Amino acid sequence: MMSVAMDRMMAGMMVKPSGDVDRDFVAMMLPHHQGAIDMAVAELRYGHNEQLKRIAQEIIIDQQQEIAAMKLAIGQPLPPSTPAPTQGGDHHSPMEH
Template sequence: MILRFFRPGIGAALLGARVLFAVVLSPVALAQEAHQPAPTAQSAEESAFLAENDAAMTKMMNDMAAKPSGDIDRDFVAMMTPHHQGAIDMAVIELRYGKNERLRRIAQEIIVEQRQEIDAMKLAIGEPVTDTTPAQTQQPGATPGAAATIHDHMHMHHDMMKQETK
């Protein structure tokens, strides 16, 4: 009876999710490794993109390993907030380096929507929402178009969230 060694709760759920994740991704990762083309030389920009993206993913995964508090709702928010923040961080990186205008627009939407979800979850458990200072999305010397759009959306959202809490 393996199940009796696990107590029901967030820890068991996390363990189960990790095991399922590993089982599902292992064959996919192995299949992709076998079919990847020979590595090509990376540009400095691509190297910077990959390094920033790897750092964002590592931070997200580390931050999602929240210690259970005994409050399922707070634990959910504690794990989902870094998950959503990871999406924001990766979208910001796309805005810094990406060239495809469609993907850049999607990245802008991800930033706004994920921030809204983080704020909604925090409000649901009585925590204050965070400041919506825009992230640096442009490389030095670049034109500020995308950053200005995100900045405007974030402030509009922040004002709406403040009104909801009154």
């Protein structure tokens, strides 16, 4: 579980430098942050320690916010919002009903 997330993160960070330090920073940090999210999701799904599960939830929120901030800082569009991995149930907004 964790090794798959780590392998994906490491592969994603192997980007060819563009010469633009800001864009290169974001290009390498995005897979790093996504790797943290993937590992936190694995902890939520398979972990047993409640304290670590709470930390994992915080990591997911923090890393998603940082990904959004970095994308906005270099002018990349944000993807449409999706429910957090711990949320379930109806995925429609109240306005759609």
